[in-house]
Amino acid sequence: MLEAIVQGVLLGGYYAVLAAGLSLMFGVVRFINLAHGDMAVLGAMIALWFVQGAGLHVAIAIALTLPLMGALGWLMQRMIFERALQGGFLIPILTTIGLGAALQNGMFGLFGSDTKSLGAYIGNLSWASWEIPGGIFIGQLPGYMFLTAILVLGAVHVLLTRTAFGRAVRATATDSEAAALCGVDARRVHRGAAAIAVALAGLAGIFLAMRAQVTPFAGPMLLIFAFEAVVIGGIGSLRGTLIGGIALGLAQSLGAMISPQFSLLAGHCVFLAVLAYRLMSGAAAGRGGWRATISALFFHKSMLRGKS
């Protein structure tokens, strides 16, 4: 039990990194990138190619992959997303689903369907563990990944709160027109945010390749995990994303204690429960609080119509 909790928390770090990019795009560019999970897989595939194809050391491969992914994010914002965002709420959804299909099948065509892993290239890190008092073993790899996740999210937090770029990002996220009037170039800010978001997705993909396997079609599931973590933790705050990631990791590792198949379902259920609670408390606030909503439910059904 205790071991499952520790594992769940450590897994949460990985989910938080995966979700942070999605949350950043949603908060700043006001846009849900449905290809986010596929970007993570792409990051993993690029790193794998550097290691397996070009024979580079894993650390060098990571150092090369992340800037490459950032550049890709910048380019995609410039070439695709900017145009898509002008078309209302529908076009971005359609565009990024198409992008996801293109990425998944393109990667399948290039790299084949067999699962790949970086696990064989990181020495004994993949199985080494520390023993902490109480007879609990902590895997070194999950431990280092959790620390990296905290450091990276902390760095992004500092970037957003302490630098001129971060000020511009926050100003654009709050009110892009007012920010533009103050001389902030919203397009530059959006491109920067997209670069960070895609680089974070790439890092999450590399994490996945280290701790397990990746396949070209893993992206949609990763997107679902990222979205679940974002919604559980609340949109628009990195601390919330970390908490959401940990909550998702906990739900999955505790669910796995019941049965392996139950792991993912437990995560989905926590997500749906949080979403339902938020929707209902929002609706309740609109009708004068919980008590009024419950009385409306039982006694005045007509009050519930009309509102959507």
Place this chain on the structure above:
Amino acid sequence: MTKAQIVAHILPMPAQDRRILGAAVALLAVLAILPLMASALVVDKLTYLFILIMFAAMWNLLAGYAGLVSVGQQAFIGLGGYAMVRMVEAGLPPFPAIFLGALAAGAVAWVMSWFVLRMKAGEFAIATWVIAEAIRSMVSFDPLIQGETGTSITALNAYAPEMRRLTIYLLSLVTMTLMIWGAWALLHGRTGAQAQAIRDDEEAAESVGITTFAVKQRIYVLASIGCAVAGTLWLASAITFQPRTSFGVQWSVFMLFMVLVGGIGTFIGPILGALLFFALQEIFGDFGAWYMAGVGIVAILFALYLPNGIVGLWLNKGRAEPLSMRKLLSQDR
């Protein structure tokens, strides 16, 4: 103006539309007698085409007319299939189970609608998808389904292959015709006008007294039943039920592609999109993954440069939308 005065100003159906309808009726009549002379392969392919058209028409009803962009309609394809498998297992003949299974999926859609229709656009898209995944996990727990392995509707093998093929073909043709006609009636009626008002401006629609939730709910449940029927018909022709295939997000990608490429929010667009998608699959389907990657790229290009699809090409020339669901009023008042 009173209602009667407004009704008197509604123009009759344009001659162009009447010609299209006449051609459609003639085509349907030809399709109904086609199995007499066509090969089994052609009959199978046409059945698949009818199923694609149903998917496109239903997704268009949701996204194009009610503004509900769902990435989770596979929930009902899978659920309808699962309900069908269970009903056949319980002793029901397979052909009625096609429709009863779809109705069971519709009941689940009605329950879900209370929850998902309260979300904002992006949330709705992904939450419906997560629900489809959650339902898939739960269905996989059923020992009958054997996890990811799936199960076959062996009761269908009791029929001679020729007879089974012909029955599914005719059922698909009739269902498709009824579905298109039903969508036509729905969109020309009160619900259609209300849905289009909500899609174009939800607040304004609410302020003129439209119960937006009820309208969206009606369309969501109907479109879900429609997707489920198309899904169970597909399952009847495929025979094997596998959770990963039936609940796969690829169905939503297909629907989106057909509707987007044909022309979202137009009546005839999704049908054209389904025809194009079918043709592409026939020509390039052998390329496998590269073909699907191409489909994704075509979807991006259409979304960015031709968001109104093939019908948009027609509209850009300044011509009237064929089979428009808008009511045209005469100019003389």
